[in-house]
Amino acid sequence: MSNELKVTGFRFAATAAGLKKSGKPDMALIVSAVPAVAAGVFTTNKVVAAPVLLSQPRIAAGRCQAILVNAGNANACTGAPGLADARQCGDLAAIALGIAPELVAVSSTGVIGHRLDVSKFVTAVPRLVAALDDDQIEAVAAAIMTTDAFPKMVAAYGCAGGRDYTLLAVAKGAGMIHPNMATMLAFVVTDADLSPEFADQVLRRAVDRSFNRITVDRDTSTNDMVLLLANGQAQTPCIVGDSEAGEEFGRLLDEILLDLAKMIVRDGEGATKLVRILVRGALSDADARLAAMSVATSSLVKTALFGEDANWGRIIAAVGYSGAEVNPDLVDIFAGDVMLVQSGLGTGPELEAVATDVMRQPEFTLTVDLHLGSGTSDYYTSDLTYDYIKINADYRS
């Protein structure tokens, strides 16, 4: 285990608690040596899972010391008993760690509508606490996987006031493409010292620039949660907004969350391609985002990506119904650097053949230039494949 994957004052543990039918690791614990400054972004779905109901006010209070997370059961649509279950699981961790229950956040992902088997937590939580170590974050990344094909983890390093600090982040999520209700969880821990206001602001911005570029707002799951814990153990000065140190931290956080977001798309259920949809020349950034999202979420575009078919008609039509201002006669479309459409017209079979070669690559960019203004936005998407159907038709069986 490399030394890089540690962050001062944080310890990690994972175990197989028996919640996943496969018997794979399915429960994890992240613990800070001291109560950390905490910020969170939670699902906007009106159907909110119990762990979100429990953790959101705790994080809003600004401090958190431990995150207890499980896969295999979302504890969603379980009513008041489900909320009591979530509370009880959090209490088990608080007791085993000797900290206040309010300092524990709980998080769950998995099947909806089934009660959590709390007895499995009774057995597993003390085992987790006993196993806590500073080099175990990779085990956490693996334990929170559901349909993920690979664990998602990333690190970044900064310096503030002459003190080096570290960011470590893990995420899960693979229902991407048009993610619908596939739960996205991400946990970021850092030994930098952040002001609570800055932590909240910088996390929201980074989520908007990363996970919200692969996710349509309306398509949030009942359990989505992104948490940032900053324990200050690197002895940095307190980092605030509108400062050089704040800018550096923000840039690092943007980077690692975008890296995780791209990993999630790359691991899209059944996906074989990671495609960036870049829209420029829109009347506004908001218009560019509408257009990029529309192309990125079109089932017809996504099946064409799978078919490696430079079917630009589907792209331009998705722009047309996006709600963004568009003049079809001005639209240019590129696959990589290859111009596929110029001023709304196809550039012909030769260039289309070259574009098809671009689309045979596992990663590439489709650019739409609306030539109306300077608005720009991008979205990451993947292709829609047979395996997406297979995974989602068979998920519970």
Added chain:
Amino acid sequence: MSNELKVTGFRFAATAAGLKKSGKPDMALIVSAVPAVAAGVFTTNKVVAAPVLLSQPRIAAGRCQAILVNAGNANACTGAPGLADARQCGDLAAIALGIAPELVAVSSTGVIGHRLDVSKFVTAVPRLVAALDDDQIEAVAAAIMTTDAFPKMVAAYGCAGGRDYTLLAVAKGAGMIHPNMATMLAFVVTDADLSPEFADQVLRRAVDRSFNRITVDRDTSTNDMVLLLANGQAQTPCIVGDSEAGEEFGRLLDEILLDLAKMIVRDGEGATKLVRILVRGALSDADARLAAMSVATSSLVKTALFGEDANWGRIIAAVGYSGAEVNPDLVDIFAGDVMLVQSGLGTGPELEAVATDVMRQPEFTLTVDLHLGSGTSDYYTSDLTYDYIKINADYRS
């Protein structure tokens, strides 16, 4: 050919003009003996195909005598030359029929971005005119098919002022489910006499109750078009709104367009099921519609339908992110008559097993009761299958 499939004063023809690679019939003509009262509903996509650009103002003028329609090429994203092509094709029909060009509507469906081969119209249009006959509407229904598995046609009969009249309608469209830009065309002809205002109003209402219950507004193709032609040759009195005859006509039109809409869903690309999503108890009809549309278009719900999996968590989550007001603790969900969720909680494995039996049927209703008010709406959807991917990944190859 049955006598029922005629309507006084209308003649029909279809031919293979060579626009479809398969060599199947791909061009059709519908002609009224006299200029008919005309109404139309067109795509709301900002990228509008040439035939829509040409036909929309002609229909808006209130009169139409002929509809020239082709499959195999959408004549979309073809710029000014494409519009000239559409005009020239319409002119060919006008000349061959000896009528004013403004009385001809043109309509196209097929691949986007390729110029129409007008020379094929030069040859085929006179052949169509020569072949016109009153019993050929089934040939029209077949010629306008693209990925459709079967032709879509329906008839209805009414009486006004002691005079019997007939409605005949054909439609194409199979990219349904979440139809994106799969073009939907429908043509309704009647020998009833309608006031132009009534024709417009009754068509918009019927489209809203049928095709717009299977189609998300934003997901319109570049070529969508529904036309109603009423030539009055049944010698009925002129039917207007707010009248008994108007109500009967409206009911018949609602019925036949809903029948066609359901055929389109049943023929969804790769679809094996026709599922009605009924939402009741919403705060308003608009909220009910939001919720029904969200469930009906969720890729995860649709793959679960394919998997015959009573995965109600996906249904309730889609309601949760729909934007409709919802209190999760009040939600009931039924598959057919089987209660799957009561007050936000699953009713258990026994009922879920019975619900799964319901979902094994080719057609059934999923009902969501929000218990907040009296708002009701429904949507028709199909399942998302391997064949959807196959059809759309390979469409142009």
